[in-house]
Amino acid sequence: MGTFVRKPRRRVELNRVERNNDRHQWEKDRVRQARGERLKTGSTEHDTGLEVSDLVFRAEYREAKADADRAAVFGVPVGTRLLERTYRTNCREGFPFALVRSYLVHEVAAANPDLLDEANEPWPGGTQSQLHAIGIELDRVEERITARPPTVEEAGELGLEKGVSVILLRKISVDINGRVVEFSDVTLSGDRTELVFTTPLKRW
Template sequence: MSYDCQRTPVVRDNGRHQWEKDRARAPKAVRFTSGATEHDTGLHRPDLIFHARYREIGAPAELADAFGVPAGTMLLERSYRTRHGAENAPLALVTSYLVHAMIAVNPALLEEANEPWPGGTQSQLHSVGIELDRVEERLVARPPTPAEARDLDLPSGAPVILLRKTSYDVGDRVVNLADVTLPADRTELLFTTRLERW
């Protein structure tokens, strides 16, 4: 795949989820050295400008159904925009949702000022006793909305890839939903399926 040489290419490999899980219980000093963005881009933490915005919302019907909670249940909505310091556009538009009551036992998880959290979401969930069992990712492509084209600084005609990431804990409960809008002109999706030997 060829990329615009002026943009940071992103290779999103599904092996990243195990990599994140392996780091969730590592000492903070280890977790702080790099995260999923560094993993996917090859950049280093000082190369990145990170922005997070948190807000509490009542779960709309679609999210309530996905989490298996009543509509209106309090969620923590987290919006992330991370970019290479030499670029104007973020690498992706990410909005993540957590059930507020599930994470409120650790008040540090409710503060956007604590981002980027060393070890990412799996480490955050681990801090309240949640272990992930699996991550499901669904992908579709479509033309960008005008706002997406502007925010991602997309060239004319470039589509976006929409990724819905659903994380399940070891009790088969949905514990995190994330909607990620990726610029297709600089994102490669790589899926490696490891097969157990007979």
């Protein structure tokens, strides 16, 4: 029987990501800009400093049912029909910056059929612009962060070395009526992601 030799995986340059919470206001400020202006850049470019031409973007849509966790976030019954959107963005020679799974209530998204078609991705201006297309304005974005060891699948897809943890970020988008209209579960590599939070303080 022949001997199997595992070839070392070729290492590629891994870009660091700085995810700052001002990105949400930056995205909202762009919602009412012209489509051509919104097409010039997106949130990944904002976080990495890269250009659109440097990146490869993929999106996959499917229908899902709200389990207990998702139902609790949206405040809807278990089993409610959801639109699940999976996103991957990477450099042409590299691993994804993050593993993103985003959810919308299907009935809400269906108010604009264009939001149900992955062929319309990448949507100029991102999620807030998609929501604006169905008359939704965000009031706030809540982000909850934890960390843990990666699964085998996550380690492989993100190109993680042994011992590197993943950062789990749940982003919850709340509209001006207090309704949760979208949430995303984002898995980030712990060795090349910096989370930056700036909190303005009121003066005395």
